[in-house]
Amino acid sequence: MKVNGVERPAPSDTRRLLSDHLRHDLGLTGTHVGCEHGVCGCCTVLLDGAPVRSCLMLAVQAEGHEITTIEGLARDGAALHPVQQAFHECHGLQCGFCTPGFVMSVVGLLAQHPKPTEQEIEEGIAGNLCRCTGYASIRRAVNRAVELGAPAARRATS
């Protein structure tokens, strides 16, 4: 599988979750685990550009696919991805635990709907739980990301 543009071997343990593989085998700890049953969305990553729950997938199932994690959106030292920048400007995060999942969901949303309606925004973020913000600032962040001209389909991995 390709993770953030780099070819990586699959784990030898076939029951290893993709989330555990990313976090503990590849050291990509930005992908968080909040429930391990696919509800909270903290572990959201992009699989071939579309948001998926990495806690509901075995790592071996990602063989032959391209994974983008939060670490893949902006290189170290480079400017933040517009979605990340928008979350910063709009105070779209507090503790920051759910944030990588939200950011990946929004990147996926904007890839599909570059100019989303309020309804599309609501649906786009309605698969992620946040216990801190009450979502208002996250909605503002999505709108701000649109303003910033999020290159929604940009693959940091390319």
Next chain:
Amino acid sequence: MTTRWFGASVQRVEDDRLLRGKGRFTDDIGDGALECCFVRSPHAHARITSIDVSAAREVPGVVAVYTAVDLPFGGVDLPLLIPHPNLTHGRTQRCLASDVVRYAGEAVAFVIAESRYVAEDAAELVEVDYEPLPVVITPEAAERAEQLVHDDVPGNVAAEMLQEVGDVDAALAKAPHRKKLRLRYERGAACSLEGRAVWARWSEDEHKLTVYDSTQSPTSIRGGLAVLFGLAESNVEVIAPDVGGGFGSKIMLFYPDEVLVPYAAMQLDRPVKWTEDRQEHFTAVNQERAQVHEVEVGFDDEGHLLALSDDFIHDAGAYTPYGIIVPIITAAQVPGPYRVPSYRVRFRDMYTNATATSPYRGAGRPHACFVMERTLDAIAADLKVDRLEVRRRNVIQPDAFPYDLGVVWQDGNIVVYDSGNYPELLDRAVTLLGPKPAGDNVGTGLAVYVEGTGVGPYEGAHVQVLLSGKVVAATGIPSQGQAHKTVWAQVVADELGVNVEDVEVTSGDTRRFPWGVGTFASRGAVTAGNAMYVAARMVADKARHVAADHLEANPDDLELADGRVRVKGSPDRGLSLGAVAVLSNPVRYAFGGGTEAATQFAAKPRPGPPLREGEQPGLEATGYYSPPGSTWASGCHAAYVRVDPKTFRLEILRYVVVHDCGRVINPLVLQGQIEGGVAQGIGGAFYERLAYDDDGQLRNASFMEFLMPYATEIPPIEIDHIETPSPLNPLGVKGAGEAGVIPVGAVLASAIEDATGIPITEMPMSPLKLFELSRGTNPG
């Protein structure tokens, strides 16, 4: 002109790392550590007849399996954190139960293995035989006391407390109107998205224990581990790294893992990590909120309160590790912003066979607010007076401060409201709410609340100007998302005349600051914020004195601005803060960084030794702030809702908040606290219910069935502020962390009742609950 940072919507300095996936939450740290899994009781009440761990120990990759008999402290009760004379029957659990389990989820065995996967495999092989015992699950059942949670606690009563201000019986007897209400609140759960986690390493060479803990109080964890393991405090380091939300559940200590993980690391001489899973978060992390109140109120023809009697039972759960703080808070907060001439409150803290309770965001206040506001709505209905008008007639007036309530507060003092303007809150909320939307089944809800914030005993801060001119600051209390690094940088930057980006704050790391208490009770800004102010002022004062010698000026004629110490009126005459930091430390050896300026032949000679008596090297100071009493924040929430008459779906059409937390350090951060609090309140009022069955099993211990709101459930929230500065602290601030959540249950109860005509006397509501209530009130 130097910018003033206090009051500005400074964007957070925390964000960049977190947004790039470079956060350091406890489970992100220390790969290669041994990993653990608990064996927990499936029964809510049972006697353990045998435990067999032999099969688990034989699983390849298992390093150790502990039961109580394997632990030198296996027979020691975990600390009772806040003893109280009225807590006559306080009980705490042990790290691992060996005799009786008293809630489903209580830890029985602890498996340590090379990986979490192996630990979980092995945990399944631990054989525990139980003899089930009768279960007490509701506070009402506990009160009936047909069964006991603890054999040696008669009536299941852990504590009883009675307070009376005035003569309530006499006032009730004379009151033109009297009314009785029975009001009930159920349990809720904090459910931070990061569960709890602990990582520990023992260094035999240095005889040092290092612990990363997703806690709200690393300083207390450090103290407790030092005592338990017989180590010097200085040989124990506890760090709360990035903490993914806490909301009170992580102020509880010691959870068993907070002892077992460090113990295992010391025994096995290897790093050990435990990360909670979501299901055990639901059963093993403290909860809160269940209370049943019996209220009697006396009032006159205009709806003025004359007397209030409240007799309530509080659901302690199986143990009382946090003492009786929550019911004490409720007892103190029932009167809220209203004048109650005679007030009597009694509570009994009841044991049940459920997870222990301790503060969860709001901590005793949402229920208190619910009780008072439901009572006022009932008075309004009885007298056919507008609900807003009843509140206007009873709120404490702005000239009444300081206002002595006469009942005891959680810090042991008597409650005295320091400042506020409650009529203004009401007026602004009504204006902001605007006209009622047209249509059927629309209801209005309103509630006013106060919140005792900024409780002591104290916090401290260390502030230091580095040779580079950059500033570092540290305090003992950790952040769980409250933007401590940003807001304290604002406070320090103002006092030192530097840019906020030049101040780097560390919080919750005992290596940097070992003193203090913790992040809870909306106290960070008041306690640590003012400590930052005190320490920064000390540094500024020192900078003026050090620079004065070199500028040949009077310290009083110097100011700190634009990163310099300079003569007022002659800004060119001055030194950079970094240069002053150099000069504050006389050196023999120039080691770079400009230190040649402070060597013996370079520095300007001055009489006496290089460090005068009482002088300390370095441009740094440690300051403390200890509040004389709590500061009392306040607010008013109002809402319009529509409830579908068939499906009982709730639609919040408009929700407004007027909030007063004294002077505001950062409006952006404050807005986030309020919006998040209201959302959590909406969840707790209508969606989240901990569904315990009669056997004490939590039937919805997952996010599939415990319905935390998504964005789809949370409406936009309009916010307005007033500022009545606290006279108690130099910054004039009050706490804001919990405010958003407190009145939401009361507001929605009022609005749903108004919309449906169904009397709402309990929380949480749900479509199903409303359906059942509607059938009860409209049979057939």
